[in-house]
Amino acid sequence: MKKEDSIEQIRSSYLPYGRQWIDEEDIAAVIKALKGDYLTTGPYIQLFEQKIADYVGAQYAVSFSNGTAALHGACFAAGIGKGDEVITTPMTFAASANCVLYQGGKVVFADIDYQTYNIDPVEIEKKITNKTKAIIPVNFTGQPVDLDRIFKVAEKYNLIVIEDAAHAIGAEYKGKKIGSLSDMTMFSFHPVKHITSGEGGVITTNNKEYYDKLIQFRSHGITREPSKLNENHGPWYYEMQFLGYNYRLTDIQAALGCSQMNKLDMFVGKRNEIVSKYNEAFKSVHQITIPFQSPEVQSSWHLYIIRLHLDEINVGRKEIFESLQKQNIGVNVHYIPIHLLPYYQQLGYEKGSMPNAEQLYEEIISLPLFPAMTEQDVKDVITIVKRTIEKYAK
Known part of the structure; x- marks a missing residue:
């Protein structure tokens, strides 16, 4: 089996990056x-x-x-x-x-x-x-x-x-x-x-x-x-x-x-459980950086963002993003820096004025993260992300 085939069709349905829980x-x-x-x-x-x-x-x-x-x-x-x-x-x-x-x-x-x-x-x-x-x-x-x-x-x-x-x-x-x-x-x-x-x-x-x-x-x-x-x-x-x-x-x-x-604490708890699994799985993948966690705060984890080390990957962020989407992992990018949006450019805000934000934007992908994710959903994200990174790694 080809490497490409091994990561195709792992998911039969699309997994969005976020979704409500209604019971x-x-x-x-x-x-x-x-x-x-x-x-x-x-x-x-x-x-x-x-x-x-x-x-x-x-x-x-x-x-x-x-x-x-x-x-x-x-x-x-x-x-x-x-x-x-x-x-x-x-x-x-x-x-x-x-x-x-x-x-x-x-x-x-x-x-x-x-x-x-x-x-x-x-x-x-x-x-x-x-x-x-x-x-x-x-x-x-x-x-x-x-x-x-x-x-x-x-x-x-x-x-x-x-x-x-x-x-x-x-x-x-x-x-x-x-x-x-x-x-x-x-x-x-x-x-x-x-x-x-x-x-x-x-x-x-x-x-x-x-x-x-x-x-x-x-x-x-x-x-x-x-x-x-x-x-x-x-x-x-x-x-x-x-x-x-x-x-x-x-x-x-x-x-x-x-x-x-009435369910908020349960929702936050489930988000933390998923994040712990992501962190454990991705911490050894040297082509990406997992989110920083300050010891002084407790995040409620609305988003889980990985940062790609593009100098260690043979393709750009767009190719990684599109590959994950094709495998039914509904990744997203949060956000396009506001000063780069056309309306703000018309107001006079300049590209190059926010170097950290602009560099980060070029490197990040948001992975699915929501309380209704099943254990299999989480495993699929981990498997597909790791294999996709491995496929394109230098």
């Missing part, structure tokens, strides 16, 4: 909500928000229609506007930067640490000017950023920290849950994330002023709160006090989110 309890929760009195804003919204706040140890949680909307809300609550600069990483999904543009602010990118793949606090401080208003650090792949150093920089320059933890619900920094430490923290509930509400996002905070602004922002800037009204014509009266958006989560989605929250 009968989740379905029953959604049906119960559908049979209730509320489909949009109802009791499940408050219950879902309370569950998240309690889990992460924050005083407040405000749900949104998606993670991007939540980040937009956080930028509004932080008072980001025209002329303000906000520093973030280029190695993230576009929403981490777009939220600044929505408010008329300017995105300033700081390069990553090549070992952790997270934003480098040293690079953050280099980019601070008298126009800098906030920092949006991203817990890339689920591994928390170096919060102590970032908070130190933020305190020194009086900056707001909006933590993008779309990848990191369930993660811990020095024994404390992500979500209670920064000024505001965003979680995402897209189906490939740790828990899902279909679409959805949330901001957690310990700041009552931010909380009040977030609540009003997600509902057109409208309030019915008597203490906030300029006038009061009667029980029906409301005021639109600023330009907000319709960014509300539905009660149906919140019901699903509540059910999913």
Whole structure:
């Protein structure tokens, strides 16, 4: 048998890089909500928000229609506007930067640490000017950023920290849950994330002023709160006090989110089990680097990324990627650095300005990682990745 034949058709079905886990309890929760009195804003919204706040140890949680909307809300609550600069990483999904543009602010990118793949606090401080208003650090792949150093920089320059933890619900920094430490923290509930509400996002905070602004922002800037009204014509009266958006989560989605929250620790545990198997299998493959794990944090492992040593492989990343896809291993690449995207290039961001992020992008592949993976799924990924690397190794 040829070497090529030995790695073909190991999988008869396609294995995606991520997938939701929906069980009968989740379905029953959604049906119960559908049979209730509320489909949009109802009791499940408050219950879902309370569950998240309690889990992460924050005083407040405000749900949104998606993670991007939540980040937009956080930028509004932080008072980001025209002329303000906000520093973030280029190695993230576009929403981490777009939220600044929505408010008329300017995105300033700081390069990553090549070992952790997270934003480098040293690079953050280099980019601070008298126009800098906030920092949006991203817990890339689920591994928390170096919060102590970032908070130190933020305190020194009086900056707001909006933590993008779309990848990191369930993660811990020095024994404390992500979500209670920064000024505001965003979680995402897209189906490939740790828990899902279909679409959805949330901001957690310990700041009552931010909380009040977030609540009003997600509902057109409208309030019915008597203490906030300029006038009061009667029980029906409301005021639109600023330009907000319709960014509300539905009660149906919140019901699903509540059910999913009951399984979050189990989901994170299963992700850790898969990662342990990957690490053990790949640590001896010298053509790749497995993810770095800081002893001070506990990643929640949204993504498992391998870095290819292209100087030790006879083909490029594209060939490895396409080979794995042909063998039904649904690999992906996370992410194209934001400053390289056409829209940001039109804004004047330059290729070559973020050397670490740009080099990393050329070398990485995300492997399948989600709780519903079977033992055979994990074995297939390991077998096919190792044999593919071996096939093309120098």
